Amino acid sequence: MSEAILDCKGVTRRFGGLVALDTLDLQMPRGAILGLIGPNGSGKTTFFNVLTGIYGFSDGAAAFDGRDITAYSSQEVYRAGIARTFQRSRMCLPLSVFDNIMVGNHKRLDHGLWANVFARKKLRKAFEESYEEAHELVKIFDPPLAERMFEPVAGFPMIDRRRIEICRALISHPKLLLLDEPSAGMTHEETRQLMDDILEVRDRIKDLSIIIIEHEMGVIERITDRCIVLNFGRKIAEGTYQDVANDREVQEAYLGAE
Numbered sequence: 001m002s003e004a005i006l007d008c009k010g011v012t013r014r015f016g017g018l019v020a021l022d023t024l025d026l027q028m029p030r031g032a033i034l035g036l037i038g039p040n041g042s043g044k045t046t047f048f049n050v051l052t053g054i055y056g057f058s059d060g061a062a063a064f065d066g067r068d069i070t071a072y073s074s075q076e077v078y079r080a081g082i083a084r085t086f087q088r089s090r091m092c093l094p095l096s097v098f099d100n101i102m103v104g105n106h107k108r109l110d111h112g113l114w115a116n117v118f119a120r121k122k123l124r125k126a127f128e129e130s131y132e133e134a135h136e137l138v139k140i141f142d143p144p145l146a147e148r149m150f151e152p153v154a155g156f157p158m159i160d161r162r163r164i165e166i167c168r169a170l171i172s173h174p175k176l177l178l179l180d181e182p183s184a185g186m187t188h189e190e191t192r193q194l195m196d197d198i199l200e201v202r203d204r205i206k207d208l209s210i211i212i213i214e215h216e217m218g219v220i221e222r223i224t225d226r227c228i229v230l231n232f233g234r235k236i237a238e239g240t241y242q243d244v245a246n247d248r249e250v251q252e253a254y255l256g257a258e
């Protein structure tokens with residue numbers, strides 16, 4: 001791990017009188033897996049939405065890979081190298097695995113009229129390369145799934161849909177991957193398998209940094225290097241899983257201790 005890939009200072013988001021995210025400082029080393037945890041409504045998804053340009057910053061700033069991204073739109077954030085998944089699965093179910101992954105690849109395909117009408121050979125080559133890449137990505141997760149690239153996503157179980165969503169994010173070659181509760185809607189065993197996959201992805205893709213929002217503490221303990229705990233939009237603890245799990249304020253806020 002080397003210098004910070006992400007450096008957030010005082011990030012705040014208000015919705016009317018509600019402070020959903022309150023002066024959050026967050027520094028993340030390149031190549032790390034950071035867990036973002038906290039009770040329901042503590043501001044975790046709001047942080048992802050602010051960072052990815054869905055909501056503006058009410059206050060504070062974020063630097064990503066040395067660039068100030070505070071005022072970036074979602075498209076600019078994506079182009080800068082941050083990709084995400086969503087808490088609720090967002091797949092186009094009638095479309096194939098490959099088509100769903102290609103939705104995440106638009107910054108690397110030429111959508112211009114010239115390319116589509118006249119430069120067909122070049123376009124075909126770009127598609128073939130994209131197919132190879134998508135196929136290799138899916139193979140990291142599950143080799144049998146990679147042999148079903150042209151089947152509609154509707155026929156696959158939740159774990160495969162999650163895998164496809166993560167591949168859709170990874171196809172754009174992000175430097176930072178944001179995972180919003182990837183275990184949602186899955187069984188314990190599926191969650192364990194998906195976490196194996198995520199660790200495999202981190203080993204294979206050099207310097208990929210990951211922030212994961214997760215309610216399953218077993219997942220956080222197993223895959224994160226560090227954690228940040230939010231409560232009512234404020235950071236109440238930061239450290240390794242063991243550090244934060246032993247923190248009195250965290251136990252009271254999150255784990256329900258007296």
Ligand SMILES: Nc1ncnc2c1ncn2[C@@H]1O[C@H](COP(=O)(O)OP(=O)(O)OP(=O)(O)O)[C@@H](O)[C@H]1O
Pocket residue numbers: 015018020038039040041042043044045046047
């Ligand atoms: N667009 C919005 N308009 C108004 N309030 C919002 C909006 N988005 C989020 N909030 C509020 O901000 C607070 C933080 O919500 P957020 O979704 O970030 O929490 P969370 O920690 O991700 O929760 P969960 O674990 O349940 O997903 C909540 O009180 C929520 O109701």
